[in-house]
Amino acid sequence: xxxxxxxxxxxxxxxxxxxxxxxxxxxxxxxxxxxxxxxxxxxxxxxxxxxxxxxxxxxxxxxxxxxxxxxxxxxxxxxxxxxxxxxxxxxxxxxxxxxxxxxxxxxxxxxxxxxxxxxxxxxxxxxxxxxxxxxxxxxxxxxxxxxxxxxxxxxxxxxxxxxxxxxxxxxxxxxxxxxxxxxxxxxxxxxxxxxxxxxxxxxxxxxxxxxxxxxxxxxxxxxxxxxxxxxxxxxxxxxxxxxxxxxxxxxxxxxxxxxxxxxxxxxxxxxxxxxxxxxxxxxxxx
Amino acid sequence: xxxxxxxxxxxxxxxxxxxxxxxxxxxxxxxxxxxxxxxxxxxxxxxxxxxxxxxxxxxxxxxxxxxxxxxxxxxxxxxxxxxxxxxxxx
Numbered sequence: 001x002x003x004x005x006x007x008x009x010x011x012x013x014x015x016x017x018x019x020x021x022x023x024x025x026x027x028x029x030x031x032x033x034x035x036x037x038x039x040x041x042x043x044x045x046x047x048x049x050x051x052x053x054x055x056x057x058x059x060x061x062x063x064x065x066x067x068x069x070x071x072x073x074x075x076x077x078x079x080x081x082x083x084x085x086x087x088x089x090x091x092x093x094x095x096x097x098x099x100x101x102x103x104x105x106x107x108x109x110x111x112x113x114x115x116x117x118x119x120x121x122x123x124x125x126x127x128x129x130x131x132x133x134x135x136x137x138x139x140x141x142x143x144x145x146x147x148x149x150x151x152x153x154x155x156x157x158x159x160x161x162x163x164x165x166x167x168x169x170x171x172x173x174x175x176x177x178x179x180x181x182x183x184x185x186x187x188x189x190x191x192x193x194x195x196x197x198x199x200x201x202x203x204x205x206x207x208x209x210x211x212x213x214x215x216x217x218x219x220x221x222x223x224x225x226x227x228x229x230x231x232x233x234x235x236x237x238x239x240x241x242x243x244x245x246x247x248x249x250x251x252x253x254x255x256x257x258x259x260x261x262x263x264x265x266x267x268x269x270x271x272x273x274x275x276x277x278x279x280x281x282x283x284x285x286x
Numbered sequence: 287x288x289x290x291x292x293x294x295x296x297x298x299x300x301x302x303x304x305x306x307x308x309x310x311x312x313x314x315x316x317x318x319x320x321x322x323x324x325x326x327x328x329x330x331x332x333x334x335x336x337x338x339x340x341x342x343x344x345x346x347x348x349x350x351x352x353x354x355x356x357x358x359x360x361x362x363x364x365x366x367x368x369x370x371x372x373x374x375x376x
């Protein structure tokens with residue numbers, strides 16, 4: 001078992017590929033015997049389909065709900081289960097089921113990804129969200145660059161680090177966690193940071209979220225709420241299967257829009273992109 | 287006439303969005319933006335309502351004549367039907 005403190009919460013991870021994945025959790029290891037959330041991940045040659053009477057079926061998913069609000073999500077290929085996750089209503093106990101891939105390395109990578117998804121959902125009741133993006137800290141304040149894969153989130157972070165080597169550090173290169181409370185947002189590093197595993201165990205106030213768009217030149221604009229809503233819903237992890245969880249999630253999105261400025265940056269790979277972003281976020285004060 | 291279960295309507299910072307939940311979320315990725323008039327109709331359709339009652343409520347709310355209301359409501363219902371958002375037992 002791996003015991004960690006992430007996002008100010010205690011986690012117990014029971015993993016199948018513990019020895020392969022342990023190094024990624026090293027910075028977050030804690031001694032706490034009490035867990036706020038237990039995440040168990042098992043690999044089986046075949047995963048049993050759900051036995052519950054009340055199964056809602058679509059082509060690719062079977063969804064079950066028990067009387068206490070626990071939800072099971074079964075990803076189906078014809079009548080065979082290829083992935084499954086079960087949750088209690090408060091995300092305190094999450095079980096993940098997977099079928100082994102060709103090599104242990106590939107299975108471990110899949111396991112890390114799924115545990116990351118379970119982590120993202122587990123912070124929802126604690127007013128937390130995970131966003132697909134690269135987060136840096138600049139002089140004690142965090143900026144998140146968010147976009148679809150391949151647009152250059154990590155590239156922007158790297159450019160900032162190269163331009164301001166003394167002032168910038170990388171907090172999480174793929175899925176930073178955001179805590180939203182009392183009219184402010186904080187960014188937390190966590191061990192789910194994409195294929196390069198670049199993350200730090202630290203937190204800082206969120207100054208801005210910058211959504212990236214590839215452009216012919218460099219231009220930045222502040223986003224109105226309507227555009228921010230669509231982008232945030234596309235780029236944050238949400239739990240689509242329960243109404244009250246979705247309501248909680250949407251309330252957090254609203255808080256985030258209220259308290260954190262959002263920008264759209266059309267950019268090329270250039271130092272100019274860094275300077276216009278800094279000017280837009282900090283004015284002359286950065 | 288009634289909307290299927292499985293949608294949440296929320297006003298987020300002045301923007302009204304419909305988000306699918308459960309099976310509907312699996313079928314429909316993404317979200318729908320509603321303007322004020324379509325949000326009014328959506329809200330009415332969350333409970334069972336006849337076409338004529340919906341037209342009358344719409345005409346009253348927006349102080350328009352019944353014929354205009356009937357056209358607007360029909361247009362909106364066609365969009366809902368195309369996307370299979372209404373229950374089948376109309």
